[in-house]
Amino acid sequence: MSTPPYVAALREKIGTDLLWMPGASAYILREGEHGTQVLLVRRADNARWTPVTGICDPGEEPDVTAARESQEEACVEIAVERLLAVTALRPIAYDNGDRCQYLDHAFRCRWVAGEARVGDEESNDVRWFDVDDLPELLPRFVKQLAMALGDGGPVLFGAAQRER
Structure with a gap:
């Protein structure tokens, strides 16, 4: 996974201490031959299927992050339709010792254009x-x-999401 330059600069100052990172998840839907379909990516780091996800650049709105990450990771253009959930995820530690906690903004999105394919090193399959x-x-x-x-x-x- 490539580390954004601003995160690398922060890491130079704080080492592996916990970073609070806003992010977005894009649930990209379209109508397929047999009904509704969702676009998922297979992460290169752990081989799990997920929606398109990513962290917000400084000053970037989460819905803009969802659209940008969809283009970068899956080469598709989307329309963000609505916010689904806002969740503080559990802190995680990476293999190099870096610790992060993400504030995820989940969005329902509609596919607009583009042939879905792997767009960067963060995933190894898109389907x-x-x-x-x-x-x-x-x-x-x-x-x-x-x-x-x-x-x-x-x-x-x-809190409401955890209760369901």
Whole structure:
């Protein structure tokens, strides 16, 4: 995974101490031959299927992050339709000792254009999946995808999301 220059500069000052990082997850939907499909990427670091995810650049709005990351990671143009959830994820430690905690903004998005393909080193596969034939996903992603496919209920914030 490439580290953004501003994160590398922070790491020079604070070492491996915990960084609070705003980010976005994009649940990109389209209508396929057999119904609704979702675009997922297979992460290069752990081989898990996930929606497109990424961290916000300094001053960047989370919905803009979702659109930028979709272009960078999966080579698709999207329209961000609505916010699904805002969640403070658990702190994580990387193999090099760096620690981060992410504030994730999950969005329902609509595919607009582009042939989905691997766009950077963060993933090694990009695929459209019929929503009734998904690979194994983390529970958070399953819950948020259900929200993206739902009727547009309320945005879930951290505590409410954990209660469901």
